[in-house]
Amino acid sequence: MRAVMMYGPGDVRVEERPRPEILAPTDAVIRVTATCICGSDLWPYRGLEPLAATPQRMGHEYIGVVEEIGAEVRNLTAGDYVVGSFVASDNTCEICRAGYQSRCVHQVMMGAIGTQAEYARIPLADGTLVRTPAEPTPEQVPSLLAASDVLGTGWYAAVAAEAAPGKTVAVVGDGAVGLLGILAASQLGAERVIAMSRHADRQALARRFGATDIVADRGEAGVAAIKDMTHGLGAHSVIEAVGTQGSMEQAIRSTRPGGHIGYVGVSHDVTLDGAELFFASVHLHGGPAPVRRFLPELVELIWDGVIVPGDVFDLTLPLADAAEGYRAMDERRAIKVLLTL
C-alpha cells in the first residue's frame, strides 16, 4: 500500500509499504477513505521537533471502512464506516470512563502507526472507533474527518474553557483547531466569540464558524483589546490553540479572575510563571484532547447538518501529492489539507 513517510525536515515522500495486519485480537484494520495533515505534523517538518524514526510514518486523523477485525472485537464488522480519535483507547478504564480517553491506561498514539496511508491498523478498535449511521456522502466526509482531531480538539478546548450562554470567549490561534474552537464555542451557546486573527481568509472562516468579533492585535495589544471589550475584566473563557510561550501568556492575561482557559496547542518550550498564574486566579485545563468523549455527539451533529466543520479544509489533494500538501500548510497557503484515497 502507499503511505506518507517523513525522512527529515521538509522531506515527505509517498512510498510503498506493507499493508498492516491484525496484531492483537482487539485490533481492526481499516481502509482509509480520507486522511489529512495536522498542524502538529509541521513541527517535525520544520525541524522544531525530532522525528521518532527515520523515516517516520505520518498522520493520525482518519475516516474509513472496516476491512478486518481481530477475534475479540465485538462492536464492529467488516464494511462499517468509522471515524476514530488520534489516540486509540479502550474506553472502559477508569480514566476513559471519566472522559479522558486521550490518557487511557492502554492508550496508543495513532501518530506512531500513521494514518496517511491506504490502510491503518486501529488498536482497541471497539473502544476507539465510532460508526457513522451509514456510508457518508462526499459532502459529509471532510466534516467527519475533521471530527477525528481538529474538531474534537477545538470542541474539547471550548468545553475546558466552559464556553456557555452569556459568556465571552476569546480564541487565541487561527489555525484549524482555533477556528473549530470558534465553531464549538458558538454551538455551546457563547454570547460573544472573539477570534484573534490577522489573516483575511481565516477571519472570514472564523465569521462563518460563529465569531462575533475579530481582534487582529497580538501579545499585549491583543490582551488590551480583549480587556477593552470586556469592561476591563478579560474574557470569561479563552481557548488557546497554538502552544507557544506568547500564546499561553496571551491566553492567561486575556482571562478574567475566575475565568477558564482551555489550552490545546501542543506545548513547545513553554514555561509558566507560578506567581503570574497564581494571581491570575484562572482555571487552566487542557492537554491532548479526549476526542473520543465527544465523537458520538459530533458525528450526530455533522450527520444532521447542524455543523459543517469540513469547511476548514481549503485544499484537497490525492495522497500521492502529500508532499505538496505539507508545503502548502508550511507556507500558510492552506489552513488544512485533506488527502483523498
Next chain:
Amino acid sequence: MRAVMMYGPGDVRVEERPRPEILAPTDAVIRVTATCICGSDLWPYRGLEPLAATPQRMGHEYIGVVEEIGAEVRNLTAGDYVVGSFVASDNTCEICRAGYQSRCVHQVMMGAIGTQAEYARIPLADGTLVRTPAEPTPEQVPSLLAASDVLGTGWYAAVAAEAAPGKTVAVVGDGAVGLLGILAASQLGAERVIAMSRHADRQALARRFGATDIVADRGEAGVAAIKDMTHGLGAHSVIEAVGTQGSMEQAIRSTRPGGHIGYVGVSHDVTLDGAELFFASVHLHGGPAPVRRFLPELVELIWDGVIVPGDVFDLTLPLADAAEGYRAMDERRAIKVLLTL
C-alpha cells in the same frame, strides 16, 4: 493603640500607633478581639520577601466588634461581632458576584492595613464583614478567626480541587492551610483524604481533621506513594498549600489525568513546564482564596459546632508577645499562633 510592626527579617516589635479612623464612607473601624500570625507572614520574616515599608504593619486575619461605621455603611452597626476575609471586597462587582471576591475590582489587601493591632480599619465594610449570630464564646473565637484566612483558604483549595464523595484527595503541605484543607475535603465528603506530612503533631491533627491516610514521603517518593494508593492513576484531587517548585511539581505529578489541583500556597519562584502540564491533563485552579464566598457557610458550620478549625492554633499569646509568636512559627515550634487582645 498597640500594633505589630516588622522592621526587617526577624525583627518584630509591638508599638504604640495612632488608632485608625474612618477614611471613606464605606469604611468601618473594628476593635480586634483576636488576630493571628500567618504562614505568609514568615516570608518577609525570613527575608525571602521584601517588606512593603519599614516598618511594615502586619496581620490580615481578624475577628472583632464594630466600633464605628462610615456614612454609607448599611448592613452593620456598632457592637456587631464580625469576621472578614484577608481581602476587603465590595461583594457587588461582576468578579465578586462570580465568587472571586479576592480579585474584586475594588479589592484592598488587609495586609497593607495590618490587623495585628487593637483596632483596624475595614474598607468596603458592607461587602467585607460577615456578622456572627451573637457574641461568640471563648471556645468559638479561634474557629471564627481561622475562617478569616486559613480555613477559608483551605476550603477554597478543596473546592478548587473538586473534593467530593467517592474521591481520593491528597494534600501537599501540613501547615495550617493544608491541615484545614484536609478538614474541608473531609466535610465535602471525600472518600479518602491523604495527608502528606512527616511531623507527628501535624499528622495527629490531620487525623483529627479527617485524614484517612498519612504519607510521610515527599517529592518523587511521595508521588510514588500516592500512585501506589490509587491503582497507579494518581489522586482525583490534590490540594497544594505550600507554594514552592517542589510542592507544585509534587501536586501535578500526584494528580490523575482529568483530576483537579487546588493550589493556594502563595507562589514563590515557581516555574511550571508547559509540556509537563499539557501532558498531565489536569485541571489547575487556585490563587488568593475568595474567602468571602465561603464565610457565611463557614460561620454557620462553626456556630453549629460541625467543624472546629480553631484546633489549628497550638499556641496562644497576648499581642504584646507577638515577637515570640513569630519565632515559634519560624522555628516550627507552633503550627499557628493566636494573638489575644
